[in-house]
Amino acid sequence: MRSTKPRRWGERLIEGAIKSTGIATIVFVLLIFVFLLKDSLPLFGHAKQTASLLGTRWLPTSEPEQFGLIPLLLGSLYVTLGAMVISVPLGVACAIFIAELAPQWLRELLKPLVELLAAVPSVVFGALGVLLLGPWFAKTLHLPVGQFAALGSLLLAFMAIPTIVSVSEDALHAVPRALRAGSLALGATHWQSITRVVLPTARSGLIAAGLLGLGRAIGETMTVLMVTGNAAVIPQGLKGFILPVRTMTATIAAEMGETAHNSTHYFALFFIGLLLFLITLVVNVVAEVVVHRMGREAK
């Protein structure tokens, strides 16, 4: 056993290197947080600027500059809420269809198709919105503009659906066969078994699916930037859906390129980034906790 010693040494070294890459993932998340924080903190140096964050006007280039975040927060809320209203029912229905109804061949066709849907780049959805859907909606529904909040919601919905379908489907599959069989044996129809046994059992998984879809929708950038018109106004009531809005993500994407390094505007955009980071963090952690609980319930 001549080579035992150096080999053990090498093993340790390699093991350490591999472990460090695992730890690196934690470091990366922390680094993102630290850098976002570092470049948004100077914003809070002056009381006046800090107060203006709560204002209703986002006018970064006017004199005096105003960085009211309310219109952007509401813009994101409108677009995301609209997307969820469309995507959650459709996504869950599609998952039920795939998991419970579709014959084998259709399932094997639908699953990759939905996966492919997730692969379509967001600029392509944006281009479809700008070149085709926007003008078409404006013409047929006699809207004042071809770029509006609901168009963003519609396209975002189709980007969130693949996530919702795949997570919901996993949740439906995790429901033990015995439960389903018991319900059918008691004389319930298949549909009754789905609504009264399968769906309630899979509840946490379905909630997680919605949350993950929500996380995807809040963070989407390019599509929203291209189709929602980018007017930093406060949306009013239901009418707000057919008028232009501006989301948090779109604001960063549109303005960061033209902003002077270390200007107040620069810090304000980083602060929006920090908010987005924290919002998606909370949404994802909650979804993870819910999924984890589901795993334990299934046992």
Add this chain to the structure above:
Amino acid sequence: MTRPHLVHPRHVQNMMYIVLSLMAAVVVLPVLGLLAYMMIKGLAGLNPDLFLKGSQALLPAMVGTLYLVLLTAAIAAPIGIAAAVYLSEYAHRGILVRLIRLAIINLAGVPSVVHGLFGLALFVMMLKFGRCLLSGAATMALLVLPLIISASEEALRQVPQRLRDGSLALGATRWQTIRRVVLPNALPGIMTGLILSISRAAGETAPILFTAAFLSLTNPYPESLFDEILALPYQLFVMTSEMPSVPAETKWATAFVLVVLVLGLNIGAILWRTHLRRAKRW
């Protein structure tokens, strides 16, 4: 005691089946229809001049995107695969593993434009790489890292335990077992994950907005890591949203090329994966 039903449960069931089928169709068919429309429009607009001539030529943008995704994969693959090896082969249940998993989930959930901000702050500004190929690829690498880790981990876990046991029983060390037995068997699965990540990187725009992409360059083909690049998705974005003078056919054709590239890679990876799953029943 059964509750009297207004409508017979079987009729309710039939009706709901129809509704569900329709909803499933609504998920898939409109987007397929739109993509088909884009294909037809794009195919009609395609011509050789589009690739080589003018400031919106596609070839330089395709080359820029190619460089970007290759460098992204070169940065992300070693870290991602090693992290997957740690999670699947070395790690024990515990607080560290839970933290790493949480970090991966969050990394996957960070909005792409926030990745862009981070890349701007760290690579472009602090490390002074400037707006260039390297900054863009490093930013993009962080974005695809979770994808590579989960795909690789799944591939590693599918290698049966008895292969490891056999290798260890023959006197091989843990690392020798991983390198000679586990990794080679998991390699095809890892590669499909890598292809999916590359296709993701090829289509993303927000992370390179402030870290790498330019619209027109005096020298369209980058010669070093510190050169700016053109990129296909960025070109499509600027063209459709800021250049009304560019004819619609050119925009459709650009979208067509991007979709074919990204979905082509994806379909390839999905087919390969299906083939693997059929071929390898341990």
